[in-house]
Structures are given as structure tokens and as C-alpha cells.
Amino acid sequence: MSAVCIEFKPGLEGIPATQSSISYVDGQQGILEYRGTNIEELAKKSSFLETAYLLIWGNLPSKEELDSFQEDIRYHRRIKYRIRDMMKCFPETGHPMDALQASAAALGLFYSRRALDNPEYIRFAVVRLLAKIPTMVAAFQLMRKGNDPVQPRDDLDYAANFLYMLNEKEPDPLAAKVFDVCLTLHAEHTINASTFSAMVTASTLTDPYAVIASAVGTLAGPLHGGANEDVITMLSEIGSVENVRPYLEKCLETKAKIMGFGHRVYKVKDPRAIILQEIAVELFEKFGYDKYYEIALEMEKAVEEKLGHRGIYPNVDFYSGLVYRKLGIPSDLFTPVFAIARVAGWLAHWKEQLAANRIFRPTQIYTGEHNVYYTPIQER
Ligand SMILES: CC(C)(COP(=O)(O)OP(=O)(O)OC[C@H]1O[C@@H](n2cnc3c(N)ncnc32)[C@H](O)[C@@H]1OP(=O)(O)O)[C@@H](O)C(=O)NCCC(=O)NCCS
Structure with missing residues (x-):
């Protein structure tokens, strides 16, 4: 061995x-x-x-x-x-x-x-x-x-x-x-x-x-690209600025992830979120405000107070959904x-x-057993 x-x-x-x-x-x-x-x-x-x-x-x-x-x-x-x-x-x-x-x-x-x-x-x-x-x-x-x-x-x-x-x-x-x-x-x-x-x-x-x-296929998962769709679902569930803090408290109590926040690499606000927020405002000024934006702003403030010290800030998905909504793109797109x-x-x-290709073939740490007796089906 x-x-x-x-x-x-x-x-x-x-x-x-x-x-x-x-x-x-x-x-x-x-x-x-x-x-x-x-x-x-x-x-x-x-x-x-x-x-x-x-x-x-x-x-x-x-x-x-x-x-x-x-x-x-x-x-x-x-x-x-x-x-x-x-x-x-x-x-x-x-x-x-x-x-x-x-x-x-x-x-x-x-x-x-x-x-x-x-x-x-x-x-x-x-x-x-x-x-x-x-x-x-x-x-x-x-x-x-x-x-x-x-x-x-x-x-x-x-x-x-x-x-x-x-x-x-x-x-x-x-x-x-x-x-x-x-x-x-x-x-x-x-x-x-x-x-x-x-x-x-x-x-x-x-x-x-x-x-x-x-x-x-990999991008589709909610921990990756799928989060922008979940942000809009979350903002709609929150429904009003007043409900932001109770909603956040519940997430913290149940250890539920707050969609559109946190990143493996960024420990500050994602630079893309900053630009997306600016262009969302540009769109709102021309085509009318979105009530979800008020909720999003309050959410950002509340999350920063509670989780900012742990490096959890808005990621790219937090404001992109608001921009896409204004462009007439349905949330599952x-x-x-x-x-x-x-x-x-x-x-x-x-x-x-x-x-510079070499086929990926990582290793693993085996945690299973060895030399296990094969039990015939009648004996199981
Ligand atoms: C992006 C993400 C998957 C990064 O994951 P990661 O680097 O593996 O970090 P973890 O999920 O292990 O989080 C580390 C800690 O921060 C907390 N945390 C991270 N993101 C959080 C979030 N969005 N809401 C609440 N807590 C969060 C975790 O609960 C964990 O706490 P613990 O140490 O007490 O267990 C994660 O932040 C997340 O799930 N975010 C929400 C989904 C999202 O917006 N995805 C789009 C990414 S661009």
C-alpha cells in the first residue's frame, strides 16, 4: 500500500x-x-x-x-x-x-x-x-x-x-x-x-x-450561474423593504444561503456588481424604477451589517437580474x-x-473498504 x-x-x-x-x-x-x-x-x-x-x-x-x-x-x-x-x-x-x-x-x-x-x-x-x-x-x-x-x-x-x-x-x-x-x-x-x-x-x-x-450544464446550478434567477425569486418573496430584515434574520437562523451574496474569491463587493448596479440605475432613469431595486438596496445594507465582517458582499448575480428584468428578459433566461x-x-x-494539453486525471483518497466478502443475494 x-x-x-x-x-x-x-x-x-x-x-x-x-x-x-x-x-x-x-x-x-x-x-x-x-x-x-x-x-x-x-x-x-x-x-x-x-x-x-x-x-x-x-x-x-x-x-x-x-x-x-x-x-x-x-x-x-x-x-x-x-x-x-x-x-x-x-x-x-x-x-x-x-x-x-x-x-x-x-x-x-x-x-x-x-x-x-x-x-x-x-x-x-x-x-x-x-x-x-x-x-x-x-x-x-x-x-x-x-x-x-x-x-x-x-x-x-x-x-x-x-x-x-x-x-x-x-x-x-x-x-x-x-x-x-x-x-x-x-x-x-x-x-x-x-x-x-x-x-x-x-x-x-x-x-x-x-x-x-x-x-x-455546469453553469446551470444554483451555486453558480443559476443564482441570478434565484435572486429575483428571493426579492419577490421578500416583497417589501420592511420585510428585508425579518427575511434576513430567518435566513441567518436557518443557515440558508442568501442568493447573490458571497464568493469563493471576492471578499469585497464584486467589481461587476458595482458596474451592474450603475447601469441598472441608468436603465431605471430612462424606463422607470423597479420596486425590487429598493428591496435590493436594503438587502445589501442589511447583509453588509450582519455578514460584511466575514467578507460576504454582493456578487455579479445580485444586480444582473434587475438589469435583465428591465430589458424584458424573463427570469429563467x-x-x-x-x-x-x-x-x-x-x-x-x-x-x-x-x-498545452494534458488530460485531466486527478487522484482520490479512497475511504472505502477492501477484501469485502461477496454476499449471495439469498443471504442478504
Ligand atoms: C458563491 C458561494 C457558492 C461560495 O461558496 P464557498 O466559497 O464554498 O463558501 P461557503 O459556501 O463554504 O461559505 C463560507 C461561509 O460563508 C457563509 N456564506 C457564504 N455565502 C453566503 C450567503 N450567500 N449567505 C449566507 N451565508 C453565506 C457560509 O454559510 C459559510 O459559513 P460557515 O463557515 O459558518 O459554514 C457561496 O457564497 C454561495 O452559495 N452564495 C450564494 C449563491 C450565489 O450567489 N452564487 C453565485 C456566485 S457568483
């Missing part, structure tokens, strides 16, 4: 699983950088597709490179009618994240060539996934309401086109701009659960559609919208993994 002494860390907390130059988080100071550039700067000055290019290829594109990337994505936005037909058969009561996971995996059936050492193959896998995931999310939303999906519009940019396909009308320019910023903020976040899942899948050298499908953005980060990690 080998006598290797290995410390077990549940959730692999603090254990490096890779080397990466894609993004950086300083959880004590509340800093997030993509390829070394601060997220505030990208949110103000860049666009989602330019940021996706930066994450995936490691540098900001020249004007020609960006034009051609955007043009390719515009061209590949449509989905095959057989994928649409497949999606029509999904139950309308199914969660849109499950629909997205199945549809992303189905892309692998149609683009099955696997040429991972061919830069053109990589480029077109990136383009297809970035282009088609929003179309699939919007198509499922319309089809589950019994409507035909809306075709993408070539004259609209990435964010505006998604909102158009979803709401069947051209969005207000501020709404489109705000949505683009949301996508930028959610595009990447070091090695979280879904990114790790993408990397493990990528390390087997399977196709990129399987990589993204496994990441989508919040996580699919997160996935639309995070595809950029997952693809960047897919590419980075391929560049």
Missing part, C-alpha cells in the same frame, strides 16, 4: 488546476482583469465581440480583424432548420438551460469534423458558437410560447440582434448598449466550476461543441444569457488548454 500523504481540499479550494494568462482576479481588492486590462475600462470602452476576441486570441484586434470577426459572426448566426425542428420537440416546460445544453451538443452532430490542430477549424468553431448560441436561446424562448423563431437581422449588432430575436422588436439603443456591457462583464472569470468543466472536457480532445455543452457571454471565456480556455 502506498503511503503518500496528500491533503484533501473539498472543492479544490486554493489548488491551482492550470496556468492561465486569460483573466485575473484579486478578491481582496475587488479587481478583475481580462488579459491584463481592467474590467471597468473594457465595460466603458470596448464591445462584447471585441472583448471576446481579446480573450480568445490574447490581443485586441486591429480594425480589419474586428470587422472580419464581426462579419463572420453575422454570417453564421442562423441555425439549421433541423436544429430548430429538434428544439420544437423540446417540452415547453423544460428549463431553457437544458434546452441550450442539448442544442449546443447537437451542433456537434452537424459540424462533426474534429481538426483541433487546424487554425481555420478553431476559428470557425469559435465563430459558430459565438454566433449560434444567442440564436438558439432566443429560438427556444419563442418556440416554447408557440411562436416561430425570428431570423437574425444582419443590420443589427450582436447585442441588439439578440434582444430583437427575443422580444420581436428592435431594442432601444440604450437597452442594446447596456446588454452589450452585461455580456462583457460576464464573458470570463478565471477557473470557476463551468470553466473547469470546459477544460476537463477539452483535455480529452473532444469537439468544441461537447466542451461548451458540458460547461452549460438569465442563466442562458450568462452562458451567451461566458462562451467567450470557455472558448479562450478551450484554446489555451489545447495549446
Whole structure:
């Protein structure tokens, strides 16, 4: 028996699983950088597709490179009618994240060539996934309401086109701009659960559609991307500013998690939550206030008083739901919208993994028995 002494860390907390130059988080100071550039700067000055290019290829594109990337994505936005037909058969009561996971995996059936050492193959896998995931999310939303999906519009940019396909009308320019910023903020976040899942899948050298499908499945959980949907449920259960403190006391008594608060890495307010709160206010000023915002503000104050000393502050999911509500996005689409953005980060990690690949094969600490006698069924 080998006598290797290995410390077990549940959730692999603090254990490096890779080397990466894609993004950086300083959880004590509340800093997030993509390829070394601060997220505030990208949110103000860049666009989602330019940021996706930066994450995936490691540098900001020249004007020609960006034009051609955007043009390719515009061209590949449509989905095959057989994928649409497949999606029509999904139950309308199914969660849109499950629909997205199945549809992303189905892309692998149609683009099955696997040429991972061919830069053109990589480029077109990136383009297809970035282009088609929003179309699939919007198509499922319309089809589950019994409507035909809306075709993408070539004259609209990435964010505006998604909102158009979803709401069947051209969005207000501020709404489109705000949505683009949301996508930028959610595009990447070091090695979280879904990114790790993408990397493990990528390390087997399977196709990129399987990589993204496994990441989508992982993002769906309430401890990860699913929290933004739960925040809105929580705010609606609280119902009024007066009810915030009794609700919080009950959570603390029963040790229930308060959705949208806390983070494995951030011990201060998530920098993305700060930007999202600012843009939520911008939207409210133009389109009217949301009563949930008052409740959210009171909740933030109360949680800070009770749990701030333990480093529990709002995370990215706390204010994103309020922004999405104002953009007319239903709450069970919040996580699919997160996935639309995070595809950029997952693809960047897919590419980075391929560049220095070794299949993931961690070890375990066996806690079971040995030499157990097999009891025949009559004796059990
Ligand atoms: C994000 C999250 C999963 C991080 O988990 P983690 O790093 O494993 O931290 P833990 O869940 O072990 O929490 C550490 C401690 O802080 C407490 N804590 C963390 N987040 C909390 C929250 N949202 N509400 C109440 N207590 C919380 C835990 O109860 C735990 O207390 P204990 O040490 O007394 O047991 C966790 O904060 C959480 O579940 N948040 C709510 C869901 C959410 O918003 N997810 C989106 C993340 S972007």
C-alpha cells in the first residue's frame, strides 16, 4: 500500500488546476482583469465581440480583424432548420438551460469534423458558437410560447440582434448598449466550476461543441450561474423593504444561503456588481424604477451589517437580474444569457488548454473498504 500523504481540499479550494494568462482576479481588492486590462475600462470602452476576441486570441484586434470577426459572426448566426425542428420537440416546460445544453451538443452532430490542430477549424468553431448560441436561446424562448423563431437581422449588432430575436422588436439603443456591457462583464472569470468543466472536457480532445455543452450544464446550478434567477425569486418573496430584515434574520437562523451574496474569491463587493448596479440605475432613469431595486438596496445594507465582517458582499448575480428584468428578459433566461457571454471565456480556455494539453486525471483518497466478502443475494 502506498503511503503518500496528500491533503484533501473539498472543492479544490486554493489548488491551482492550470496556468492561465486569460483573466485575473484579486478578491481582496475587488479587481478583475481580462488579459491584463481592467474590467471597468473594457465595460466603458470596448464591445462584447471585441472583448471576446481579446480573450480568445490574447490581443485586441486591429480594425480589419474586428470587422472580419464581426462579419463572420453575422454570417453564421442562423441555425439549421433541423436544429430548430429538434428544439420544437423540446417540452415547453423544460428549463431553457437544458434546452441550450442539448442544442449546443447537437451542433456537434452537424459540424462533426474534429481538426483541433487546424487554425481555420478553431476559428470557425469559435465563430459558430459565438454566433449560434444567442440564436438558439432566443429560438427556444419563442418556440416554447408557440411562436416561430425570428431570423437574425444582419443590420443589427450582436447585442441588439439578440434582444430583437427575443422580444420581436428592435431594442432601444440604450437597452442594446447596456446588454452589450452585461455580456462583457460576464464573458470570463478565471477557473470557476463551468470553466473547469470546459477544460476537463477539452483535455480529452473532444469537439468544441461537447466542451461548451458540458460547461452549460455546469453553469446551470444554483451555486453558480443559476443564482441570478434565484435572486429575483428571493426579492419577490421578500416583497417589501420592511420585510428585508425579518427575511434576513430567518435566513441567518436557518443557515440558508442568501442568493447573490458571497464568493469563493471576492471578499469585497464584486467589481461587476458595482458596474451592474450603475447601469441598472441608468436603465431605471430612462424606463422607470423597479420596486425590487429598493428591496435590493436594503438587502445589501442589511447583509453588509450582519455578514460584511466575514467578507460576504454582493456578487455579479445580485444586480444582473434587475438589469435583465428591465430589458424584458424573463427570469429563467438569465442563466442562458450568462452562458451567451461566458462562451467567450470557455472558448479562450478551450484554446489555451489545447495549446498545452494534458488530460485531466486527478487522484482520490479512497475511504472505502477492501477484501469485502461477496454476499449471495439469498443471504442478504
Ligand atoms: C458563491 C458561494 C457558492 C461560495 O461558496 P464557498 O466559497 O464554498 O463558501 P461557503 O459556501 O463554504 O461559505 C463560507 C461561509 O460563508 C457563509 N456564506 C457564504 N455565502 C453566503 C450567503 N450567500 N449567505 C449566507 N451565508 C453565506 C457560509 O454559510 C459559510 O459559513 P460557515 O463557515 O459558518 O459554514 C457561496 O457564497 C454561495 O452559495 N452564495 C450564494 C449563491 C450565489 O450567489 N452564487 C453565485 C456566485 S457568483
